[in-house]
Structure formats: C-alpha cells, structure tokens
Amino acid sequence: MKSTTIRNTQQLLKLNSMMASLLSCYASQPIKISGLLDYLHKHLRVNIIIPAVTFGLVYFLVDPCLYHKITSFPQTDDSLLLYQTSPRSSLLVPYSLNHDTLLKIRSINVRKWQQLHQYEQEYSEMGVDRRNNLSLEEFFDIYDGKWPVLLTDVVDKWPAYNWTGDFLNQHYGQEQVVMKAIDYHLDAAISRVFSDAYQISGDPLDQDGLTNAISLAVPLYRFYQNTENAHPKSWTYVEDELFIPMRPELRKGIGNTEYLQEDFFQLFPEDLRPWNAMLLWGTKYSRSSLHMDPYNWTGTNAVIQGHKWWKLYPPGQDEYLYIMKDRRSGFPLNCYKYNSVVDAFDPDLTKYPRFKKAVSIVFEQLPGEILFIPSGWFHQAYNSEETLAISSQVMNRNNYRVVLEEILKVGDIQRDSLPSDIDLMSPEQQVAMHDIAKLSVHQI
Numbered sequence: 001m002k003s004t005t006i007r008n009t010q011q012l013l014k015l016n017s018m019m020a021s022l023l024s025c026y027a028s029q030p031i032k033i034s035g036l037l038d039y040l041h042k043h044l045r046v047n048i049i050i051p052a053v054t055f056g057l058v059y060f061l062v063d064p065c066l067y068h069k070i071t072s073f074p075q076t077d078d079s080l081l082l083y084q085t086s087p088r089s090s091l092l093v094p095y096s097l098n099h100d101t102l103l104k105i106r107s108i109n110v111r112k113w114q115q116l117h118q119y120e121q122e123y124s125e126m127g128v129d130r131r132n133n134l135s136l137e138e139f140f141d142i143y144d145g146k147w148p149v150l151l152t153d154v155v156d157k158w159p160a161y162n163w164t165g166d167f168l169n170q171h172y173g174q175e176q177v178v179m180k181a182i183d184y185h186l187d188a189a190i191s192r193v194f195s196d197a198y199q200i201s202g203d204p205l206d207q208d209g210l211t212n213a214i215s216l217a218v219p220l221y222r223f224y225q226n227t228e229n230a231h232p233k234s235w236t237y238v239e240d241e242l243f244i245p246m247r248p249e250l251r252k253g254i255g256n257t258e259y260l261q262e263d264f265f266q267l268f269p270e271d272l273r274p275w276n277a278m279l280l281w282g283t284k285y286s287r288s289s290l291h292m293d294p295y296n297w298t299g300t301n302a303v304i305q306g307h308k309w310w311k312l313y314p315p316g317q318d319e320y321l322y323i324m325k326d327r328r329s330g331f332p333l334n335c336y337k338y339n340s341v342v343d344a345f346d347p348d349l350t351k352y353p354r355f356k357k358a359v360s361i362v363f364e365q366l367p368g369e370i371l372f373i374p375s376g377w378f379h380q381a382y383n384s385e386e387t388l389a390i391s392s393q394v395m396n397r398n399n400y401r402v403v404l405e406e407i408l409k410v411g412d413i414q415r416d417s418l419p420s421d422i423d424l425m426s427p428e429q430q431v432a433m434h435d436i437a438k439l440s441v442h443q444i
C-alpha cells in the first residue's frame with residue numbers, strides 16, 4: 001500500500017471532522033471498523049490509519065464525548081462545524097455545564113482557525129475580543145457558549161441605534177416604566193423626588209447586593225427629568241423587560257443579526273417565550289446586580305448610547321460569589337434566577353471575604369457594540385455615564401442542553417415524562433419534545 005502523509009490543512013480538517021462523526025456514531029450505534037476505514041481511505045486517498053488512530057486517541061483523551069456533529073443544521077461549505085453538545089449527555093439525567101471542557105473545545109477550535117487563516121489570529125484568553133465581520137462559523141467555534149465577545153458591526157445597522165433619551169421621552173414620556181432607585185442614605189434627593197411613585201418592591205432594602213434599593217413604577221419622563229441628579233450613592237436605572245416587547249414599533253427597531261438567528265426559544269409557544277428585549281436606561285453610576293441569567297441562556301447586551309463597564313466571572317466560582325438560593329425569575333416558566341449578594345463594583349469584603357478570590361475579566365463596552373455573555377458566566381454591568389442599552393438572549397446549538405436543564409429543574413416538566421428515545425432526536429426536536437406547550441401550560 002502506498003503510504004502518503006496528510007499534506008494540508010484541508011485534509012487535516014476533513015479528517016478532524018470525520019473523526020468527530022465517528023465519535024458521535026460511536027455513541028449511538030456499533031461501528032464496523034473495517035468498513036469505516038475503507039470509507040475513509042477511499043475518500044481521503046491517503047493512508048489514514050496512523051493519523052486516524054492518533055486523532056481518535058487525542059479526542060478520547062480530551063473528552064470522549066466532546067463532539068457531536070449535528071447533521072440537521074445547515075452546514076458550512078466544508079461541513080466542519082463541530083458542536084459542543086454531547087451525544088452521551090442524556091436528557092434523562094441531570095446535566096451540568098463543564099467550563100473546562102468548553103475551554104478545551106475552544107482551544108482546539110482556536111488551532112483550527114489559526115490554521116485556516118494565513119495570518120496569526122490572536123484570541124484573548126484573559127479579556128474580551130472586539131470583532132467585526134466575524135463569520136458565523138468562527139462565532140460558533142470560538143465564542144458562542146464558550147467565551148464572551150464584543151461585536152462592533154451589528155448594532156449600527158439597527159434603527160434602534162438612532163434612539164435617544166429625547167426621542168423616548170417625547171414619544172413615551174407618560175408611559176410607566178419599571179425603575180430601580182438606589183439611595184444609600186435615604187435622605188438624598190431620590191427619596192424626595194420619587195416619594196409618590198408606585199413602589200413595587202416594598203421598603204428599601206439591600207437588594208441583590210445593592211444597598212437601599214427600591215423598585216418603582218414611574219412615568220418615563222420622571223426618570224428622564226432626574227438623570228442629571230445621579231450621585232455615586234444615589235442613582236436610578238430603568239430596567240424594564242416588557243416596555244419594548246409591548247410596543248411593536250420599538251421592537252422592530254432591533255434588527256436581525258445572523259448571530260441570533262438560530263434561536264430555539266422561537267420553537268416555544270409565544271406566551272412561554274422569555275421576553276427578549278429589555279430596556280436598560282440608567283443614569284451615571286447605575287448598575288445591574290451581579291447575576292447569572294435565568295434559564296442560563298446566552299445573554300446579549302447592545303449599547304445604543306453611553307458606556308458600560310463589565311465584570312464577567314468565568315464559570316466554576318460559585319463558592320466565592322455568595323449566590324442567593326431559591327429565587328425565581330418571574331419569566332414565563334419561572335426558571336430560577338441566580339443573583340449574588342455582592343456588588344462587584346463596590347464589594348463589602350469584610351462581609352463577603354471569599355469574594356476576594358473571585359476572578360473576573362473587566363472591560364468597557366462602547367456605543368454601537370453588542371456583547372455576548374455565555375451560559376454560566378456571572379456578570380455585572382456598571383454605567384459610567386448615562387447609558388441606553390437593550391439586552392436579549394438566545395437558545396441555540398451551543399447552549400440548548402443547559403437551558404433545557406434549567407427548565408427541567410423547575411419541575412413543571414417531569415424528567416421521567418420525556419420519551420425514552422429523546423436523546424436520539426435533533427436539538428430542535430428535543431426542545432419541541434419537551435412539549436413546553438402542553439406539559440407546562442396546564443401546570444403554570
């Protein structure tokens with residue numbers, strides 16, 4: 001037999017992809033090794049035995065079930081997309097996200113992309129990359145579900161990019177919004193200005209790590225009039241999940257982007273889909289709580305105006321983050337929410353000493369940029385000036401398993417009511433087979 005070595009990247013990658021298919025087949029059906037080798041030999045026209053075995057070993061050493069090639073998705077030219085779901089992660093048993101595994105997948109994909117590019121592409125390992133013109137394939141391989149990224153050429157195409165405070169105030173000034181108000185000293189301007197507002201959350205309290213936080217319903221113009229009065233210990237933040245979704249003319253202002261097009265939440269009946277355009281309009285010094293998103297989805301945050309600072313905590317640090325237990329999100333399906341009692345931008349280290357050990361990546365987000373936050377990452381945003389932004393989320397090939405687990409955790413859908421062959425189905429079928437519609441609507 002003529003022995004040839006693998007000469008170029010394309011061959012290598014093709015073999016890579018075949019090995020991935022082989023592994024996914026391995027999980028579900030017996031393999032006839034001799035037939036398989038004939039097949040590979042015919043198609044690659046090289047002696048693939050040694051490299052194939054080497055690759056097989058490497059894959060098994062990294063993680064025997066890292067790769068699952070899901071054929072039901074549209075494939076790119078060379079069918080190289082590898083997905084991070086595992087054929088052996090049965091929906092019939094609890095699942096937890098493994099950040100180390102995801103980093104291994106990422107680093108293998110980084111090598112692939114470094115080979116594909118003729119130049120050296122640096123991917124950040126301690127910070128966040130700013131990217132434009134990013135292909136969908138590179139997005140799924142390197143970032144989605146694995147590492148945060150800022151995209152700089154998405155938001156500027158949305159009509160919403162032209163929204164201003166004046167525009168919102170002019171058209172919606174009289175409409176009620178949900179607004180968080182913080183007043184550390186209670187005697188500051190804020191408690192006087194909003195003393196007649198409808199209070200949603202009861203007495204001021206230390207809420208989600210923020211001292212003396214109250215949640216109010218106020219006409220938008222009241223917030224707008226008061227934006228200049230912010231103080232480091234006294235500020236306001238419109239955080240309204242429903243304001244945009246309830247106004248189709250505003251909802252339309254948020255353009256489609258290819259990175260969010262695959263969204264399995266759209267398979268849910270409309271009344272069970274999480275609202276997906278949260279209005280975030282905050283004064284200087286305002287901030288979110290430190291939290292991980294409900295459903296553990298991939299979160300997005302598009303800054304229209306202003307600047308945000310972020311602290312993002314890679315998964316696996318729960319012991320340092322002082323996470324509140326048994327809190328529910330209030331979204332349809334009412335999945336758990338995961339909020340910390342620590343304000344990462346002003347932590348009380350005497351009260352929460354373990355927080356010192358938490359490692360985060362810190363960066364600034366500029367107007368016109370959209371941030372993608374992977375499942376499992378705790379995060380907190382701080383508006384260093386008055387800032388207008390919209391957050392959203394997606395459930396796709398890279399996080400659907402994690403999101404389904406969150407839905408199962410709530411317990412409205414019993415795991416043992418799932419069909420026994422659910423693991424053999426495509427992700428879309430699995431999501432639909434949860435039959436969120438029938439199983440939960442009756443019980444909510």
Ligand SMILES: O=C(O)CCC(=O)C(=O)O
Nearest residue numbers: 280287288293299381391
């Ligand atoms: O911009 C912010 O305040 C953070 C919003 C956020 O983290 C979210 O919507 O999950």
